Amino acid sequence: MTTPQLISIAFGVALTILIAWYFWFAPKERTRAAVSASGAQEVAVTVKGGYTPDLIVVKAGRPVRLTFTRQEGSACSEQVLFPDFNQSAFLPEGQQVTLEFTPEKSGEYGFQCQMGMLRGKLIVES
Numbered sequence: 298m299t300t301p302q303l304i305s306i307a308f309g310v311a312l313t314i315l316i317a318w319y320f321w322f323a324p325k326e327r328t329r330a331a332v333s334a335s336g337a338q339e340v341a342v343t344v345k346g347g348y349t350p351d352l353i354v355v356k357a358g359r360p361v362r363l364t365f366t367r368q369e370g371s372a373c374s375e376q377v378l379f380p381d382f383n384q385s386a387f388l389p390e391g392q393q394v395t396l397e398f399t400p401e402k403s404g405e406y407g408f409q410c411q412m413g414m415l416r417g418k419l420i421v422e423s
Contacts, residue, residue: 327420330355337362337397344377344388344415345369348408351417357403361419364395373412379419381406 298306328350330338337360343349344367355361367374367388378385382398400406403423409416 326350327352327354330361336360341366343368344374347415348417352420353417354420354422355400357400357421357423360397360399362395362397364393366393367391373410373414376411377408378411379406379408
């Protein structure tokens with residue numbers, strides 16, 4: 298092999314490792330829910346190519362109020378599902394939709410679009 302070929306291979310391997318780290322191993326920023334005057338834990342979630350924030354931390358036993366605003370026309374993002382809480386909502390484009398529920402047990406609970414392509418996680422602490 299020539300030197301340019303070896304450099305190209307090394308560059309390709311390094312780029313592959315960087316991409317894998319970014320998508321699967323990079324630490325994600327957690328968003329802690331703010332407590333409103335009513336005592337509910339509130340977070341505003343933007344839906345545009347994914348959920349922002351997609352890692353939400355709340356306390357068990359307190360009501361959670363998530364307000365979703367869908368800023369895209371993709372069919373995948375028109376519904377959000379919280380299967381562990383038996384909750385779901387249709388998200389009309391450009392409108393705010395609020396989901397309310399009270400998680401009783403601590404743990405990690407996933408949420409997603411109906412196709413499973415957009416994903417997020419709700420971390421419930423005791």
